[in-house]
Amino acid sequence: MSTNEPKLKSKSGSIAAYSTLVYVVVIFFSILAILPFWFMFMSATWPTSVLTRVIKLYPNPNLFKQLPENWTKLTERATFSFPRGFYNSFVISISATVLTVYFSALTAYALSVYNFKGRKVLFAVIVGVMMVPTAVNITGFYRLMNAMNLIGTKWPLILPAIAAPSTVFFIKQYLDTSLSKEIIEASRIDGAGEFYTFNRICLPIMTPALATQAIFSFLGSWNNFFAPSILLSRPEDKTLPLMVAQLYGDRFVDYGAIYVGLSASILPIIIVYAFMQRYIISGVAAGGVKE
Numbered sequence: 235m236s237t238n239e240p241k242l243k244s245k246s247g248s249i250a251a252y253s254t255l256v257y258v259v260v261i262f263f264s265i266l267a268i269l270p271f272w273f274m275f276m277s278a279t280w281p282t283s284v285l286t287r288v289i290k291l292y293p294n295p296n297l298f299k300q301l302p303e304n305w306t307k308l309t310e311r312a313t314f315s316f317p318r319g320f321y322n323s324f325v326i327s328i329s330a331t332v333l334t335v336y337f338s339a340l341t342a343y344a345l346s347v348y349n350f351k352g353r354k355v356l357f358a359v360i361v362g363v364m365m366v367p368t369a370v371n372i373t374g375f376y377r378l379m380n381a382m383n384l385i386g387t388k389w390p391l392i393l394p395a396i397a398a399p400s401t402v403f404f405i406k407q408y409l410d411t412s413l414s415k416e417i418i419e420a421s422r423i424d425g426a427g428e429f430y431t432f433n434r435i436c437l438p439i440m441t442p443a444l445a446t447q448a449i450f451s452f453l454g455s456w457n458n459f460f461a462p463s464i465l466l467s468r469p470e471d472k473t474l475p476l477m478v479a480q481l482y483g484d485r486f487v488d489y490g491a492i493y494v495g496l497s498a499s500i501l502p503i504i505i506v507y508a509f510m511q512r513y514i515i516s517g518v519a520a521g522g523v524k525e
Contacts, residue, residue, distance in 0.1 A: 271500075278304060278493040285489040301494070308491040314481060316498060319474035324502075326388055326462075326473065327455040330395035334451040335444050337396045342405035343432055347418060357406070363399045368460060376464060386467040391458070401447045408443035409436075449510050453503050474499045 277285055279294040279301050294300050308314055345357055379390040413436065421431040437444070459475045466472055472480075478495040481487070 271504075274493055274496050274500075278490065278497045280490055282487075282489045282491075285493075300490070304488075304490040304494040307488050308481075308494050311481065311491070313469070314477045314495065316474070316477075316495075318470060319472060319477040319499075320502075322388070322471060323456055323473040323475070323499075326391050327452050329388075329392045330455040331448050331451040333392065333395040334398045334401055335448050338398045338401035338447065339405050339437065339440055339444060340432065341402045342409055343436055345402070345406050346409040346413065347415070360399045360402055364403060372461070372464065379465065385465060386471065388466075388471060390465045391455070391461060395451070395455070398451070401451065404447060405440065405443050408440065412443075413439055445510065449506065452506060456503050457500075 273289070273291060276290050276293055279297045280290050281300060281304070284290065309316065341360075345353060345360075375390070375394075376385070379385050384390050417435060417439075418431055421435055426435075457475060458473075459479065462473050462476050463479075466476065478492070478499050481492045481495060
């Protein structure tokens with residue numbers, strides 16, 4: 235018997251034990267991540283009289299009867315309009331996503347391709363801005379929007395999406411590893427302008443990174459509660475998360491209706507993530523590689 239065989243067996247056993255531990259940890263945290271959503275969806279099928287007494291982690295046997303009843307109670311609330319809330323959230327999220335992705339890609343392209351004076355300082359400033367919490371600058375931002383007479387409209391939730399430092403950072407890291415400068419030089423030699431080169435040649439190359447950041451931007455804008463709660467004043471402009479949150483302020487709280495509203499508000503983002511998760515994985519992996 236070779237003297238290395240016991241060592242190989244010991245090493246194989248250690249790898250197997252480590253792999254088992256990793257699987258256990260991943261499964262444990264996956265359950266923790268899924269459990270709140272499971273609880274919410276299951277609670278949406280029960281009446282308030284049950285939910286105030288016990289926690290239900292399985293669907294109501296009378297699911298097809300109770301769920302429509304909860305939905306009817308939800309839509310009867312004066313403060314809740316699912317079509318209007320969905321429309322407002324969709325318009326704000328789509329508009330913010332388009333602005334974020336395009337202008338962040340344009341900024342990242344300039345920082346990655348052009349070698350101008352102060353480029354590193356500018357990039358350092360962008361990275362620094364990433365560290366500033368939204369709650370810190372909301373007062374100044376509110377005063378600015380108020381001076382521009384934009385408070386109570388959707389514009390304060392859309393226009394700031396042009397400046398998204400975290401998206402700029404991610405796309406620049408992606409370009410540094412994936413964009414060949416020779417392609418840009420060849421385009422210039424052929425007489426193409428800078429915007430033509432960016433829009434027709436470089437944007438398709440950025441597709442994995444753009445798709446990833448588009449998903450993150452859409453989800454972040456859809457779930458945004460803090461800024462809309464401060465900047466939106468008219469009931470007809472409220473987003474879906476705001477309308478659901480207002481249900482807790484009613485005198486008589488109907489938990490069944492609230493859980494239906496919560497389920498309806500997050501269902502679109504679950505669908506978006508389910509269909510676009512491959513872009514998230516590929517985009518994050520590509521953007522994280524540094525030569």
